[in-house]
Amino acid sequence: MTVQALNGCGTVDMSYTSTVAFSSSDPVADLPTNYTFTAADNGVKTFTNGVRFNTGGSRTLAVTDTINSGLTDTKTVAVSGFAVISSSDPGDHTPPPGTLSYALKNASPANGQLVTFKATVTTVTVADKLPDVPKGVTIDGGNCSSPVTIRGGNTLPASTDGLTLKGGVTLQNLRVANFTGRQVALTTTLGNPTNRLICTKIVKTFP
Numbered sequence: 001m002t003v004q005a006l007n008g009c010g011t012v013d014m015s016y017t018s019t020v021a022f023s024s025s026d027p028v029a030d031l032p033t034n035y036t037f038t039a040a041d042n043g044v045k046t047f048t049n050g051v052r053f054n055t056g057g058s059r060t061l062a063v064t065d066t067i068n069s070g071l072t073d074t075k076t077v078a079v080s081g082f083a084v085i086s087s088s089d090p091g092d093h094t095p096p097p098g099t100l101s102y103a104l105k106n107a108s109p110a111n112g113q114l115v116t117f118k119a120t121v122t123t124v125t126v127a128d129k130l131p132d133v134p135k136g137v138t139i140d141g142g143n144c145s146s147p148v149t150i151r152g153g154n155t156l157p158a159s160t161d162g163l164t165l166k167g168g169v170t171l172q173n174l175r176v177a178n179f180t181g182r183q184v185a186l187t188t189t190l191g192n193p194t195n196r197l198i199c200t201k202i203v204k205t206f207p
Helices: 100-106
Strands: 002-004 019-024 044-046 057-065 072-079 082-084 114-117 123-126 138-140 148-152 163-165 170-177 184-186 196-203
Touching (some): 082 100, 163 170
Parallel strands (some): 148 170, 170 196
Antiparallel strands (some): 057 072
């Protein structure tokens, strides 16, 4: 991602040495920290790690001068899919952005139907019932040799199912374990597309 400081004529201001801040309508986006331009930048700076949006739908990215808020620019991006960035999940009760439950409640053709996991998330521990996995959603743990584990926590209510698949769902590179009911529950409604489990392990207990 490259940021250019433009003057009133719309050309690069090579003398710009102020500080810019990044913000987004995605509350859990991975953004660069504030950056102070140097004379050597000549008004142009490339951020090699860029921006990572973790919440699907229409999202904005704004870059604003920290001294003069009138110097700002905003872009809108269509983000397809969700990334789970939290290792703990409260379940289906107003879950915060960045959790598996939030992704399952909001995944849709409009917002994206792919749910992935940030590299630092290897296990998601669930405290209460998860939302059903909507039709057409793919949950991908990323690596068959070291799949992400979705597990029920020690406070999980009795007979709580893990992932309830609504049809046409793909579970890929996952381990589902430790729920007090069924680990994976399949809906049987007539006409629902077939669910697919690829490199997914279902076990009753997990240390």
